[in-house]
Structures are given as C-alpha cells and as structure tokens.
Amino acid sequence: MLKDYYDVVIIGSGAAGLYTSLNIINNKKVLLISKDKIIVSNSSLAQGGIAGELHANDEAYQKHIDDSLLAGSYLNNIPALRTLVYESSHNLNKLINFGVKFDKDEEGNILLTREGGHSERRILHAGGDATGKEIIKSLAVQVINKENIDILEDAMVVDLIVENNKCLGAGVLTQDQYREIYSTVTVLCTGGIGEIYKNSTNPTVATGDGIAMAYRAGAEIANMEFVQFHPTAFFRHENGPRFLISEAVRGEGGYLLNVEGNRFMHKYHHLCELAPRDKVSQSIYREMYDTWSDHVYLDVRHLDSDFIKKRFPTIYNRCLEYGVDMTEELVPVAPVEHFSVGGISVDLNGHSSIENLYANGECCDSGVHGANRLASNSLLECIVFGGRIAKNINDYQVEVYDKLPLVQNLKLSNYNYRNIKNQIKDIMERNVGIVRTEKNLILAEDTIKGILNGLENDKRTCKAYYEVYNMATVALLVIESALNRKESIGCHYRID
Numbered sequence: 067m068l069k070d071y072y073d074v075v076i077i078g079s080g081a082a083g084l085y086t087s088l089n090i091i092n093n094k095k096v097l098l099i100s101k102d103k104i105i106v107s108n109s110s111l112a113q114g115g116i117a118g119e120l121h122a123n124d125e126a127y128q129k130h131i132d133d134s135l136l137a138g139s140y141l142n143n144i145p146a147l148r149t150l151v152y153e154s155s156h157n158l159n160k161l162i163n164f165g166v167k168f169d170k171d172e173e174g175n176i177l178l179t180r181e182g183g184h185s186e187r188r189i190l191h192a193g194g195d196a197t198g199k200e201i202i203k204s205l206a207v208q209v210i211n212k213e214n215i216d217i218l219e220d221a222m223v224v225d226l227i228v229e230n231n232k233c234l235g236a237g238v239l240t241q242d243q244y245r246e247i248y249s250t251v252t253v254l255c256t257g258g259i260g261e262i263y264k265n266s267t268n269p270t271v272a273t274g275d276g277i278a279m280a281y282r283a284g285a286e287i288a289n290m291e292f293v294q295f296h297p298t299a300f301f302r303h304e305n306g307p308r309f310l311i312s313e314a315v316r317g318e319g320g321y322l323l324n325v326e327g328n329r330f331m332h333k334y335h336h337l338c339e340l341a342p343r344d345k346v347s348q349s350i351y352r353e354m355y356d357t358w359s360d361h362v363y364l365d366v367r368h369l370d371s372d373f374i375k376k377r378f379p380t381i382y383n384r385c386l387e388y389g390v391d392m393t394e395e396l397v398p399v400a401p402v403e404h405f406s407v408g409g410i411s412v413d414l415n416g417h418s419s420i421e422n423l424y425a426n427g428e429c430c431d432s433g434v435h436g437a438n439r440l441a442s443n444s445l446l447e448c449i450v451f452g453g454r455i456a457k458n459i460n461d462y463q464v465e466v467y468d469k470l471p472l473v474q475n476l477k478l479s480n481y482n483y484r485n486i487k488n489q490i491k492d493i494m495e496r497n498v499g500i501v502r503t504e505k506n507l508i509l510a511e512d513t514i515k516g517i518l519n520g521l522e523n524d525k526r527t528c529k530a531y532y533e534v535y536n537m538a539t540v541a542l543l544v545i546e547s548a549l550n551r552k553e554s555i556g557c558h559y560r561i562d
C-alpha cells in the first residue's frame with residue numbers, strides 16, 4: 067500500500083537507484099520507483115565490468131585517475147574524479163558484502179580485465195560478460211528484503227513537484243492513476259538517453275526522463291554535447307537497440323579489421339584497438355567512410371576458442387543467434403550511441419541546483435568523465451556517489467507536509483507516438499552523431515523545436531506522451547550544447 071509521504075523517493079532501479087536505496091538508514095522510509103520491472107535498466111546489460119581498486123593503493127589510484135583524465139581529454143572535475151577513485155575500494159567491498167559474486171581464478175583471487183584507455187588490469191567482472199546482471203540481481207534481492215523500502219514497478223514519474231527551487235516530491239503515472247507523492251528528498255537515478263538515437267545499446271526505457279524533468283523544474287544541466295558512441299555494437303541492417311560487443315573483447319586481444327580485411331587502428335592511435343572509446347569510434351567512422359561501408363569487423367579467430375566461450379558466454383551466444391560463430395568468423399560491428407556523459411549538474415554529494423533534489427548515475431553530470439567516459443567507470447560512479455548521497459540524506463531532518471497529495475483516476479490515452487519518436491531518432495542519428503557540423507546541428511535544432519512545440523500544444527496524459535516529450539527536450543539540450551561548443555574534444559567531434 068503506497069503512502070502519500072516518504073522520507074526519500076528514489077526514481078530508477080538501475081545500479082544508481084538500488085545502491086543508493088540500500089545505503090539509506092533503516093529508520094527512513096524509502097520509495098523506489100521503476101518505469102518498468104525492477105531489473106530492466108542499462109545497468110542490467112553491463113558486460114565488461116566495474117573499474118576500481120579493491121585494496122587502497124595510492125600508486126594504483128593515481129594510474130586510474132591518469133587514465134580517466136586522458137580518456138576525458140582533461141575536462142574532468144578533479145575533486146570528483148579523485149573521490150570516484152579513492153572511494154572505489156570501500157564501495158567495491160561493500161558491493162561484495164551485498165552478495166555480488168565477481169569472477170575468480172582457481173585460487174579464489176578476483177580476476178581483473180582491461181578495456182580501452184586502461185593502462186592496467188583493474189576491471190572486476192562477473193559471469194564472464196554478465197557483470198550488470200549479477201550486480202542488479204544481487205542488489206535487487208537486498209532491496210526487496212528491506213522493510214523500510216517500498217517498491218513501485220511499472221510506474222513512470224512524469225514531473226517533479228518543485229516550489230521556490232525546493233523539491234517536494236514527484237508526480238507519478240501508474241496504469242490507471244496519476245498521483246503526487248511528497249518526500250523530504252528526491253533522488254533521480256533515471257539513466258541514459260539512448261532512445262533519442264536510431265541505434266543505441268540502451269534499452270527502450272532510456273528516454274532521458276530525469277534530465278528532461280529536472281530541466282523543466284529549473285535545474286542546471288551541463289555537458290550534454292558529450293554523447294559517447296560505443297565502437298563495437300553488433301551490426302545489422304534492421305534499426306533498433308543494438309547488441310553490444312564489450313570492449314573487454316579487444317582487451318583480451320581482439321582486432322578491428324576494415325571491410326577489405328586490413329587492421330587500421332595503428333593509423334589513428336598509438337594504443338591501437340585499446341585507444342579510448344571516442345578515438346576508436348571516430349577512427350571506425352573514418353574507415354567506414356574511406357571504404358564505402360556501414361560497418362567494420364571484430365576479429366577474435368586467433369584467440370583460443372574455449373577461452374572465448376568461457377570468458378564471453380553472453381556475447382558468444384548472442385552472435386550465434388545472429389548466425390555468427392565468433393571463434394571462426396568475423397563479427398560485423400559499427401559504432402552506436404551508448405552513454406550520456408552530461409546531465410543534471412551535481413556536487414560531490416550528488417546534490418543538484420534544486421534544494422532537496424539529488425541525482426546519481428548516468429542522468430547526472432558529476433564531472434568524473436570529462437569529455438568522454440573511461441570504460442567501466444560508470445557503474446563505479448553509481449556506487450561511489452550513491453554511497454555519498456545516502457550518507458548525506460541519512461542526516462536530514464524529516465519534513466512534515468501539510469498538503470494533501472493529488473490523486474486522480476484516469477482513462478489513459480493509448481496513442482503511441484511512434485512516428486514522432488522515429489522522426490526524433492532519424493534526425494539525431496543523421497545530424498547529431500559521431501561527426502557534427504553547424505549546418506546539420508541547426509537543421510536538427512529547427513526540426514526538434516517544431517516537434518517540441520507541437521507536443522506542448524497538444525498535451526496528453528499517457529506514458530508515451532511524456533516519453534516523447536522528454537526525448538524531444540533532451541534532444542534539444544544535446545543539440546544546443548553541441549552548437550555552443552565550437553571545438554572538437556572528447557566525444558564531441560566538429561568537422562567544421
């Protein structure tokens with residue numbers, strides 16, 4: 067039975083939402099809201115792993131910071147990055163205490179892998195290439211068993227309740243009701259923006275809701291131009307979510323070949339296939355252009371086939387489903403949208419520019435990633451800042467509200483907005499992708515402004531309406547930030 071008032075409302079059930087919830091003290095009443103089932107999120111799909119140092123070690127910390135700075139083109143917020151790395155040991159051990167089982171060798175030592183941009187093996191993984199699934203499953207079990215946490219699934223938060231720059235809670239749409247829920251503090255953990263692109267690794271829940279809601283409420287949003295494209299998603303001609311082939315496959319020795327069968331990364335970066343993600347995606351883009359192709363290949367045929375099957379069981383089996391045995395055949399791959407570096411601006415405790423409103427994970431801009439995220443730093447960001455947010459909230463005095471929350475029974479519209487969603491995806495994919503020009507950005511800006519205007523003049527109370535409205539809002543934020551940044555840096559590449 068839902069209450070009208072909570073001490074803490076957490077919106078989103080990925081790594082950021084679950085970990086933050088678990089760190090809130092037992093005498094605070096928490097509501098965790100998820101747009102879909104609790105396990106549907108970007109976090110659940112994470113393959114490669116989670117970066118960090120299990121044991122405190124200043125030299126190792128410094129190397130991790132240096133790699134993150136290099137990947138982020140030195141635009142990273144240094145205090146935030148230091149916090150991320152120095153607090154990794156404590157939070158990774160806590161994750162293990164919450165029941166997460168990382169892969170170990172025969173002597174029981176946790177195995178570590180490498181991905182692009184990492185100078186050391188420092189990435190913990192689980193189930194071979196199913197790290198996210200293991201983390202989310204373990205945290206979800208803990209959350210379900212905690213008496214102070216209520217869970218509301220299949221419920222979409224559509225707007226924040228904000229008065230005089232203070233967040234008082236959120237408006238939620240369930241199957242047949244709109245209801246307001248008041249809370250002392252609200253934490254946005256709504257994840258990424260992948261749905262605004264035609265091709266993305268993200269699941270369909272990633273419509274940028276948290277960023278759009280915070281923006282409408284007047285929160286500061288930053289660095290939205292930095293949209294990270296993952297270099298190697300399985301290429302197929304159909305549109306829609308694309309299956310990711312983890313960077314760890316290159317970390318374990320995989321090569322990239324162009325359609326003429328030649329390795330090419332040495333032409334673009336001294337780290338070759340293990341260059342930071344922005345550099346690899348931009349190099350593939352160039353190589354596809356030069357060879358008149360829409361994909362390149364990932365080659366692991368030279369690696370031991372039993373090792374591949376054991377180390378990457380999910381990827382091996384998904385490739386087989388698409389008719390490719392990666393131990394014997396080349397895997398067609400192309401870059402697709404993967405991660406939003408920017409988002410809701412937050413301080414070192416995850417607090418936004420709106421009083422009593424926090425944000426964590428992919429929807430926030432903590433500054434740790436700079437202009438491009440180092441692989442496997444995002445799950446780490448979710449737990450380190452989740453721990454800090456909870457610590458901060460645990461000290462709050464509970465607010466007592468005298469207002470009665472609005473509850474409305476609704477007959478929801480079932481209009482699906484598919485055409486408008488596809489229009490947004492098309493325009494973003496064509497004009498706001500890996501390579502950008504002012505001319506194309508202005509073209510995209512005009513079209514998205516028209517769509518947004520149309521939506522604002524014809525409001526409807528249904529999930530699909532709010533999703534497409536949020537997609538258009540976030541698309542415009544990306545375009546405007548991209549127009550404002552004239553130089554190429556990190557994953558923002560201007561060829562004019």
Ligand SMILES: Cc1cc2nc3c(=O)[nH]c(=O)nc-3n(C[C@H](O)[C@H](O)[C@H](O)COP(=O)(O)OP(=O)(O)OC[C@H]3O[C@@H](n4cnc5c(N)ncnc54)[C@H](O)[C@@H]3O)c2cc1C
Binds near residue numbers: 107115223257426446
């Ligand atoms: C395929 C893939 C592989 C990846 N691999 C790695 C990796 O190996 N290592 C790594 O560090 N990172 C990886 N990442 C990135 C990383 O997984 C994400 O950045 C991170 O998990 C984001 O966590 P989050 O909790 O912020 O968001 P998510 O995990 O996306 O969770 C968002 C949650 O918010 C909910 N939600 C959204 N809008 C609303 C709303 N309006 N109302 C209610 N609920 C809402 C969603 O339903 C979901 O529960 C990968 C990402 C993908 C897509």
